[in-house]
Amino acid sequence: MKNCYDMSFKGIGNKEVGFLLPVEQNCDVPFTIKRIYYLYDVPLNIRRGYHAHKKLEQVLICLKGKVKIQVYDGNVEKVIVLDKPTKGLYIGPFVWREMFDFEDAVLLVIASDFYSESDYIRDYKQFLILS
Ligand code: T46
Numbered sequence: 001m002k003n004c005y006d007m008s009f010k011g012i013g014n015k016e017v018g019f020l021l022p023v024e025q026n027c028d029v030p031f032t033i034k035r036i037y038y039l040y041d042v043p044l045n046i047r048r049g050y051h052a053h054k055k056l057e058q059v060l061i062c063l064k065g066k067v068k069i070q071v072y073d074g075n076v077e078k079v080i081v082l083d084k085p086t087k088g089l090y091i092g093p094f095v096w097r098e099m100f101d102f103e104d105a106v107l108l109v110i111a112s113d114f115y116s117e118s119d120y121i122r123d124y125k126q127f128l129i130l131s
Contacts, residue, residue: 002073003092007059011086021085023059023110030090031057031112038063038109042102049098052121052131053091057112060089065105072096074131082107094131096124 009028011019025033042048049069060069062082069080073095080089082105091097099107113119121127 001071001076001078002095004071004073004095005090006080007088007090009061009086009088023061029059029110033110034113035111035115036108037111039099039102039107040105042067042099042105042107044102046102047098047100050096050122050124052094052096052127054119054121054130055093055113056119057090057092059110060091061085061087061108061110063106063108066101066103067099067105067107068101070098070100074128094121094127096127096131 009021009023011021013019023029025031039048060082063085066081066083069082069089071078071080071089071091082089121130
């Protein structure tokens with residue numbers, strides 16, 4: 001699939017004392033980090049996203065609970081389950097995403113740029129033309 005892949009992180013520690021997981025820019029994530037945000041308290045029946053980005057790169061990590069991410073690059077579609085804080089999903093430009101089945105999830109998003117509505121493609125027909 002284009003511009004989208006699974007990532008795996010390694011926590012430092014053990015079950016006795018717990019774990020710590022550092023994420024460094026241009027190392028653990030393939031870009032300079034300019035913003036983080038997180039989604040929380042999303043009801044189970046809610047589906048979010050419904051857009052792609054023109055330039056933005058992001059890594060999604062579910063810190064708590066479980067969430068499903070449906071991604072589509074205009075050719076291949078897949079659903080990824082994020083259910084542990086050592087698992088990540090990289091999503092680059094021109095990938096349609098929808099997040100659903102939030103189960104008590106705290107979904108951390110690490111982003112390569114500041115928020116800009118002009119970077120969003122929210123119209124699905126427009127996405128199909130551009131992708
Ligand atoms: C994405 C998925 C995974 C801001 O003011 N600043 C921000 O940094 C963000 C991300 C959003 N907003 C505003 C824009 C909307 O008025 O917050 C509101 C909700 O945003 P949106 O409907 O785009 O949220 P999601 O959950 O559909 O999508 C978000 C990100 O926007 C998006 O980039 O890839 O999470």
